[in-house]
Amino acid sequence: ALKRRTRLQVSAALKEGRVTPTELCQRCLSLIKSTKFLNAYITVAEETALKQAEESEKRYRRGQPLGVLDGIPVAVKDNFNTAGIETTCASNMLKGYISPYNATVVQKLLDQGAVLLGKTNLDEFAMGSGSTDGVFGPVRNPWSYSRQYKEKSVPESHSEDEECNWVVTGGSSGGSAAAVASFTSFAALGSDTGGSTRNPAAHCGVVGLKPTYGLISRHGLIPLVNSMDVPGILTRCVDDAAVVLGSLAGHDPKDSTTIQDNFEPFELPNLTDVSKLSIGIPKEYHAPGLSSEIQALWSKAADLFKNAGAKVTEVSLPHTPYSIVCYHVLCTAEVASNMARFDGLEYGHRSDLNKSTESMYAATRREGFNDVVRGRILSGNYFLLKQNYENYFVKAQKVRRLIANDFVKVFRSGVDILLTPTTLSDAVPYMEFIKEDNRTRSAQDDILTQAANMAGLPAINVPAALSERGLPIGLQFIGRSFQEKQLLTVAKWFEKQVQFPVIQLEEVKRHDHNALQHQKSASFS
């Protein structure tokens, strides 16, 4: 089926006229409908998507496509502003909010002719590691419905069990990861503050790239932690991630935290000789709770590089255990500040209480935010109190420097890339996931991804293998600042070695007959 292909293959098909942008768009839209139970999308922009597809088709007929992304269906996490389309951040605070502008990254995709299918689901305001805490409900991991997972489950799996057995996508960009994993879009934008793109990428078996802080504009991305947020890229293969990166990276006058260096989009070479590569294995990433399965896979990956001639050494990032604590303080503090803009006056939810501005603001925020968001705001304010500022906020900033310096030392010693696990285990069933509260979960799940955000380094999740339960496990590569080309080149080599299996989705047959017909007509070439 065409939609299972990567963007590269589809681009070729579009250029050669084997499929038209409107056909592609329609198929994706109908697949979104038939996979509605995944709850990956909050808003599907059907009309505008078809219009964009039509415009793209006209360009292809003239022989003048805008580029390799022309006509390619993409999805965007619902914390990016999209002009004329509702942007909710999965919160009551922004229900009904229609953005008056496009985030820079969204504009760039549209300028390249990409077709925006819709906005994907997330944890409320991107706070969480499961994509379970938004007001539109949790996102279901498409692998829950895969033959690979079902084969490994308890034998008597009838539909009831399936309802209880489905696993989470990870988060907070779970909707985006699910969209790409279930073939409804070829690429999706996520955001990454503590691992929010890489974590769901690992659980959903897709590539999740966190670029260097400062490479891609945050203008229009509703901010969580200004000093750590970055737009994330989710795709089905590393080459696609490189293409999307190429269209998004670069200085934006509207975001003063983007660097001014000239960015040249690149094509990834097909690395054959890794003998000049130095891979570092940080010993502190043998974190408590790391499953033996992932530990073994990590080891196997290290051996893969070693046997191919690369230099593989154990390195130390001694402040790793404190990274999550440091993040917790800095994140809540910045959140306290960033969430202050939501007062009901200019946009978003507004309470009916009208006695005074203060009481209206308080009521609006009480009604608009969920427990997680309110909790972080209150914690953040605690750490920022005059009596606590030095001991918590400034202290955390100092620890942040130590964490960043750990990486500098390791890279200075000659290591090119670090290889680590992305998550502690494979995806957990929803019923089990919700037993722990959001903060505990986030603290556990972000442990391996979070330090890269502290130091602003680029990092990527590459799907590596299936677990014993038939679910994806990914491994993470962390690179030097602004060395995305090297990072992605190594990631691509690894991807080629592991040959991660394609998901075998069976739900289409069960849930929607029409979509099955579409599937049949879609298989050609």
Place this chain on the structure above:
Amino acid sequence: QRVTVAVLDRLEHLALGDFRDAEGVERLQEAIRFADQLHEVNTDGVEPMDSVLEDRCLYLREDDVTEGNCTNELLKNAREKVEEYFVAPPGNIPLPKLEERDSFLQSS
């Protein structure tokens, strides 16, 4: 040490949020306990880090007006408005004191 009701009250004022119930307060206590681990790290002589891009110069745009005149666009998302104004309830009225407020903290 448990956070005092006075501090919790202050936080509700500053954050314009509420603790809602005992769980909310316990969540803060947990957060503080968790954060206290930071004190195990020796940070003598270490400068706080504001941004990973601290070694670079920030770029500021020229102070020229290049866009604007989007009053209607911006007013669209506001619930209460009159002509070109956002309408706010009366200001300079402080939140009622804890005893007079509807807050969970009153019972604690």
